[in-house]
Amino acid sequence: MKIFYIDTEKYLIDIDFLKSFADRKFLSEEKEKQHCFGRFLVKSVAKDFYKLCDFQIETVNKKPRFKNNKLQFSISHSENIVLAAFDENPIGADIEFMKERNFKELFARYNYKGENISKELFYRFWTQYEAGIKLQGSPKTKITTELENNFMLSVVGNFDETYEIYKLTQSGFSCV
Numbered sequence: 001m002k003i004f005y006i007d008t009e010k011y012l013i014d015i016d017f018l019k020s021f022a023d024r025k026f027l028s029e030e031k032e033k034q035h036c037f038g039r040f041l042v043k044s045v046a047k048d049f050y051k052l053c054d055f056q057i058e059t060v061n062k063k064p065r066f067k068n069n070k071l072q073f074s075i076s077h078s079e080n081i082v083l084a085a086f087d088e089n090p091i092g093a094d095i096e097f098m099k100e101r102n103f104k105e106l107f108a109r110y111n112y113k114g115e116n117i118s119k120e121l122f123y124r125f126w127t128q129y130e131a132g133i134k135l136q137g138s139p140k141t142k143i144t145t146e147l148e149n150n151f152m153l154s155v156v157g158n159f160d161e162t163y164e165i166y167k168l169t170q171s172g173f174s175c176v
Helices: 015-019 029-049 103-109 119-135
Strands: 002-007 057-060 063-066 072-078 081-087 091-097 141-147 151-157 164-169 172-175
Touching: 002 029, 015 029, 029 057, 029 072, 029 081, 029 164, 029 172, 063 072, 072 119, 072 151, 081 091, 081 151, 091 119, 103 119, 119 141, 119 151
Parallel strands: 002 164, 072 091
Antiparallel strands: 002 081, 057 063, 072 081, 091 151, 141 151, 164 172
């Protein structure tokens, strides 16, 4: 399983070119930008990393996938980070910026009775939960790790536990 991400604040791209990746309308310009960066990232990885020739995307049951290829992906974004996880099997990914909140109150909503309530524990739980929704199935494997400064990332699916993380910069993909 491989994870690719882009820092949208540091990646210089022509906004009109980026908007060419839009495949639906958005109420918010920021949501449209994140969506377009997600599609741009997926298509860049498909073309440059996996060497796919046909990377048309369709949406089935609210989940994007390649129309003519079995390679699976899941997109997520939070703040300035947009990521996509790829595998041969169905996959779900989520990333969240770990801001301060009332974690005791949040955990109470999920009937958590433990005493070791922390920001990291909450975001580990939350990103796994959200990734599971995107998977649309029962995961065999869950991977959760911190990324950059203050981001929690989870990927769930039916893959082995080995993974690689790559960052897309102006000079290409670099393994993190």
